[in-house]
Amino acid sequence: xxxxxxxxxxxxxxxxxxxxxxxxxxxxxxxxxxxxxxxxxxxxxxxxxxxxxxxxxxxxxxxxxxxxxxxxxxxxxxxxxxxxxxxxxxxxxxxxxxxxxxxxxxxxxxxxxxxxxxxxxxxxxxxxxxxxxxxxxxxxxxxxxxxxxxxxxxxxxxxxxxxxxxxxxxxxxxxxxxxxxxxxxxxxxxxxxxxxxxxxxxxxxxxxxxxxxxxxxxxxxxxxxxxxxxxxxxxxxxxxxxxxxxxxxxxxxxxxxxxxxxxxxxxxxxxxxxxxxxxxxxxxxxxxxxxxxxxxxxxxxxxxxxxxxxxxxxxxxxxxxxxxxxxxxxxxxxxxxxxxxxxxxxxxxxxxxxxxxxxxxxxxxxxxxxxxxxxxxxxxxxxxxxxxxxxxxxxxxxxxxxxxxxxxxxxxxxxxxxxxxxxxxxxxxxxxxxxxxxxxxxxxxxxxxxxxxxxxxxxxxxxxxxxxxxxxxxxxxxxxxxxxxxxxxxxxxxxxxxxxxxxxxxxxxxxxxxxxxxxxxxxxxxxxxxxxxxxxxxxxxxxxxxxxxxxxxxxxxxxxxxxxxxxxxxxxxxxxxxxxxxxxxxxxxxxxxxxxxxxxxxxxxxxxxxxxxxxxxxx
Amino acid sequence: xxxxxxxxxxxxxxxxxxxxxxxxxxxxxxxxxxxxxxxxxxxxxxxxxxxxxxxxxxxxxxxxxxxxxxxxxxxxxxxxxxxxxxxxxxxxxxxxxxxxxxxxxxxxxxxxxxxxxxxxxxxxxxxxxxxxxxxxxxxxxxxxxxxxxxxxxxxxxxxxxxxxxxxxxxxxxxxxxxxxxxxxxxxxxxxxxxxxxxxxxxxxxxxxxxxxxxxxxxxxxxxxxxxxxxxxxxxxxxxxxxxxxxxxxxxxxxxxxxxxxxxxxxxxxxxxxxxxxxxxxxxxxxxxxxxxxxxxxxxxxxxxxxxxxxxxxxxxxxxxxxxxxxxxxxxxxxxxxxxxxxxxxx
Ligand SMILES: Cc1ncc(C[n+]2csc(CCOP(=O)(O)OP(=O)(O)O)c2C)c(N)n1
Ligand code: SF4
Numbered sequence: 001x002x003x004x005x006x007x008x009x010x011x012x013x014x015x016x017x018x019x020x021x022x023x024x025x026x027x028x029x030x031x032x033x034x035x036x037x038x039x040x041x042x043x044x045x046x047x048x049x050x051x052x053x054x055x056x057x058x059x060x061x062x063x064x065x066x067x068x069x070x071x072x073x074x075x076x077x078x079x080x081x082x083x084x085x086x087x088x089x090x091x092x093x094x095x096x097x098x099x100x101x102x103x104x105x106x107x108x109x110x111x112x113x114x115x116x117x118x119x120x121x122x123x124x125x126x127x128x129x130x131x132x133x134x135x136x137x138x139x140x141x142x143x144x145x146x147x148x149x150x151x152x153x154x155x156x157x158x159x160x161x162x163x164x165x166x167x168x169x170x171x172x173x174x175x176x177x178x179x180x181x182x183x184x185x186x187x188x189x190x191x192x193x194x195x196x197x198x199x200x201x202x203x204x205x206x207x208x209x210x211x212x213x214x215x216x217x218x219x220x221x222x223x224x225x226x227x228x229x230x231x232x233x234x235x236x237x238x239x240x241x242x243x244x245x246x247x248x249x250x251x252x253x254x255x256x257x258x259x260x261x262x263x264x265x266x267x268x269x270x271x272x273x274x275x276x277x278x279x280x281x282x283x284x285x286x287x288x289x290x291x292x293x294x295x296x297x298x299x300x301x302x303x304x305x306x307x308x309x310x311x312x313x314x315x316x317x318x319x320x321x322x323x324x325x326x327x328x329x330x331x332x333x334x335x336x337x338x339x340x341x342x343x344x345x346x347x348x349x350x351x352x353x354x355x356x357x358x359x360x361x362x363x364x365x366x367x368x369x370x371x372x373x374x375x376x377x378x379x380x381x382x383x384x385x386x387x388x389x390x391x392x393x394x395x396x397x398x399x400x401x402x403x404x405x406x407x408x409x410x411x412x413x414x415x416x417x418x419x420x421x422x423x424x425x426x427x428x429x430x431x432x433x434x435x436x437x438x439x440x441x442x443x444x445x446x447x448x449x450x451x452x453x454x455x456x457x458x459x460x461x462x463x464x465x466x467x468x469x470x471x472x473x474x475x476x477x478x479x480x481x482x483x484x485x486x487x488x489x490x491x492x493x494x495x496x497x498x499x500x501x502x503x504x505x506x507x508x509x510x511x512x513x514x515x516x517x518x519x520x521x522x523x524x525x526x527x528x529x530x531x532x533x534x535x536x537x538x539x540x541x542x543x544x545x546x547x548x549x550x551x552x553x554x555x556x557x558x559x560x561x562x563x564x565x566x567x568x569x570x571x572x573x574x575x576x577x578x579x580x581x582x583x584x585x586x587x588x589x590x591x592x593x594x595x596x597x598x599x600x601x602x603x604x605x606x607x608x609x610x611x612x613x614x615x616x617x618x619x
Numbered sequence: 620x621x622x623x624x625x626x627x628x629x630x631x632x633x634x635x636x637x638x639x640x641x642x643x644x645x646x647x648x649x650x651x652x653x654x655x656x657x658x659x660x661x662x663x664x665x666x667x668x669x670x671x672x673x674x675x676x677x678x679x680x681x682x683x684x685x686x687x688x689x690x691x692x693x694x695x696x697x698x699x700x701x702x703x704x705x706x707x708x709x710x711x712x713x714x715x716x717x718x719x720x721x722x723x724x725x726x727x728x729x730x731x732x733x734x735x736x737x738x739x740x741x742x743x744x745x746x747x748x749x750x751x752x753x754x755x756x757x758x759x760x761x762x763x764x765x766x767x768x769x770x771x772x773x774x775x776x777x778x779x780x781x782x783x784x785x786x787x788x789x790x791x792x793x794x795x796x797x798x799x800x801x802x803x804x805x806x807x808x809x810x811x812x813x814x815x816x817x818x819x820x821x822x823x824x825x826x827x828x829x830x831x832x833x834x835x836x837x838x839x840x841x842x843x844x845x846x847x848x849x850x851x852x853x854x855x856x857x858x859x860x861x862x863x864x865x866x867x868x869x870x871x872x873x874x875x876x877x878x879x880x881x882x883x884x885x886x887x888x889x890x891x892x893x894x895x896x897x898x899x900x901x902x903x904x905x906x907x908x909x910x911x912x913x914x915x916x917x918x919x920x921x922x923x924x925x926x927x928x929x930x931x932x933x934x935x936x937x938x939x940x941x942x943x944x945x946x947x948x949x950x951x952x953x954x955x956x957x958x959x960x961x962x963x964x965x
Contacts, residue, residue, distance in 0.1 A: 241952065281942060296707060298713050413964075456717065465698065466698065469698070
């Protein structure tokens, strides 16, 4: 690496000498960088360029935005983790801090472990607080002024200086940086040139001033070849696009808004017909009650319809969700979970809507949930949700979270669907003539899924009455006990059919371990890493099952049955997944379940899982 | 041939007898205004010759909202949740804009729990006939005041309403509905003519129909009773409607009437009963409604009409066919599109 051979310029080098790495072993492709800025300062482009340049060097990388619920002025952090092993969960310790926010700079440097690195605005004089971390002070304002004559652009350009400084320190390939930067400013040549000048200014300053004294370096790999980078919400939008969505209704809420915003861009680009007309309709509704009402109205009339929301919106949708279940209406509802209760921490992540969605609404109601655990699954499950909702004639919830939805993740490219759209059991006028009529809510095929007709079917017997009150197989109003019970029991059997149609869990088992781990969604990243930690540090083997849907597939029960103890890992306080499992599993099996929970608003990390499991196991 | 035969039943221009426009037997109270409105809806669709299968009927919750069960049984029907029919109707029309849609609501359903949705429905100008069956009380929950009950009006129990009424017609006009009128369930002729014109309109038709609740609000002290309406109804215009399939016959004097050509080619003639009434002027319309209300009059007729403003479904510029049934080739982009998107993300 060419990083250790430059002249020293660190005024009060905390490591004390001018020598390379002070005898420490280099840490290659395995560390995290945290950039602390002010919300609204435009650091997003700079951070994304850092992330993409590491990716461009073939090194597995993940990025997490920790931002406040505020537009401008409050502190915000972006964390980039490079991991040669491909671990993409949040890493508990930060190795390198880039402190750009005067307000948090002191805390930022204090949060570093011994041996960490701080890059900061020189005037913050952070070297006074730590003698056990490497300090690289940079006169950002001076460097910015030199490359950016226009004062009003300096705030943005300043961020590119740290890209250059960090690039020099950790050995980022400048070709990869330039490529990422040019991509970022693809259609803005002038902006690209200006920003590139800033990156170079930072790089040159670091080259001339610092001798590398920390151990963190990057070396090219080939682990990202052919991979893409995308956030979960954009992946959901792509899934909906390729599922042939036609009606989209929404009410803005963090962190779900970008599902619909990305989708609108895609629809405008790919779903305008040659005559200029749209094969879709998007409506920004007046609230979530209206958004879900429109979804169900459109689903009833035969459209592939969806909305996206987060916890508070889910609460408002309760009454309609019950109607959707009982009147058997299709519609896809994306819930990008954030921290509750109430407004909670709107820009932090959690998995705490599980129970409320599972039984959303009054009476005996239950819903199908798909639980993606990666951006690829965001894509695949959103497409699958449209097939399932029409097949099952019931609302289907795709339950993602802020961590997955709003952060960038690497992934294998998405695959084009191999199966045609499943529009479910819809009878045409010809079918009705052949059958001589139909009973809307009758179980004809033994799978408890009835047949329906769409408004406009040109047959005198096509119409039926959809209502939230008591009805019989012919959709006629009734309050008869037998009719009600019959309907409720069929709906329960339909839920059993759903069990066989939803995505099956992913099981990673060696067949010898007595200990199992159960989890869903974004906990997957931490668990994958934690299992390695348990094995490497404690020689402790675990099996792992990742749940991908509710109702739970049969494999879940089998997995619990075949282990002595099963740790249910989730990101909420009340062990919501564990509660759902208790309701579903045979009583004897539930005694085996133990709980590991994480609920501070930050994405779950491997170390926390490992430590807790070790404690509970008494290893 | 001199054989006697039973005369063929009267049919409309589609060859359908009125029976094909009927619904189930009503379970509402005998004499409830809502039943009379159902009858007029049946007549209007029959006389206009609309294929029942081409109609979607939607409602919220309440006695009034039950009424879709009592007309047009060959039409698809959706009895949704309290106050939220506008959203369901919006979704349904987005899915299939080729359908004709009629929504029935109550004054409680609209002006209290559903006010938010009502307001947004009006401003969108969704092509929907929205009928408020307005009795000033909550019928189905047994007689509490609704937000359209007039200040000072009395319940059977003696309770006096001490809040001002919400005038749904003024609101609808201000918000952007393009066909706004009020009628009375007991005024067969006017209501039928208004409904026929409503069928010919493309955009939101908002009809507030005073519909006395015989069980809870048809007594001395109620301003939504049969008696009060008979004494205080003031028609602002006389409605002449000639459907597009009939010869247009002129039977009014020029200069006293206002002619409108409806979207389907039908002719609506509004003969002025009030000298200064112009149904295209929102300001006058709202002013007159407010003045009448002050005087304790109930104005009926078509208050406001705009046949130019594009409807919500027009504005969305969707393909001509229903979105609901577009084939996969037109809704799922090709593999090349996905490959192109994936390449950009590498
Ligand atoms: C969320 C909710 N709250 C309350 C009710 C109870 N409820 C049923 S009908 C109704 C009022 C109906 O009044 P209106 O719309 O005026 O119709 P009417 O019965 O007078 O025709 C109420 C409050 C309900 N069904 N749902
Ligand atoms: S209670 Fe009133 S509104 Fe309800 S059906 Fe009877 S008369 Fe009509």
